[in-house]
Amino acid sequence: DAGVIQSPRHEVTEMGQEVTLRCKPISGHNSLFWYRQTMMRGLELLIYFNNNVPIDDSGMPEDRFSAKMPNASFSTLKIQPSEPRDSAVYFCASSLLVDTEAFFGQGTRLTVV
Amino acid sequence: RKEVEQDPGPFNVPEGATVAFNCTYSNSASQSFFWYRQDCRKEPKLLMSVYSSGNEDGRFTAQLNRASQYISLLIRDSKLSDSATYLCVVNKGFSGGYNKLIFGAGTRLAVHP
Secondary structure, three states, X not given: OOOOEEEOOXXXXXXXXXXXXXXXXXXXXXXXXXXXXXXXXXEEEEEEEEOXXXXXXXXXXOOOEEEEEEEOOEEEEEEOOOOHHHOEEEEEEEEOOOOOOOEEOOOEEEEEO | OOOEEEOOOOEEEEOXXXXXXXXXXXXXXXXXXXXXXXXXXXXXXXXXXXXOOOEEEOOEEEEEEOOOOEEXXXXXXXXXXXXEEEEEEEEOOOOOOOOOEEEOOOEEEEEEO
């Protein structure tokens, strides 16, 4: 298996534009997580899906952020409109079962100018 | 109070030194615990799980103290390649057995010749 796949790896966009980040979890994993990492705040959990259903989105910072998981093999995180303070590395991770290891994708480095 | 707290470091140690990191967590109902390692500009990767009885993997030893709600990681005979950020991770858990991993901000280790 290729692991968790995220795209794009890097994204530079102008303030106000819509940004869509994509994630393909490891096949067979039933939990999917979106994290954001910055120097100031560390690694923050944004939203968590289990069996494609959002379980906890309390970490989503604002209504500008939305996430979907239309099927077991694909998830998106959308920011509309984007702002400079959204600049960060966004990681997607997946895990198989409760209490098991989460595998991370390589992340998307987002810069909003 | 943060759910998972770590000393950010950096810990600057010479090769061959023994170094210990501690981590405290706030939710006494947490079920499982992990140490992840993150190299610069890379994704976090599992280093080891932490079991109640303590566990060892080569030069690395992890311990859990449930009564005091802290976790430790001991690295013996440090190598240059151990230089990284070490993230303490706690599975917060939800009713129904859902998996919610909470990451500490990480402790930076720099091993020098």
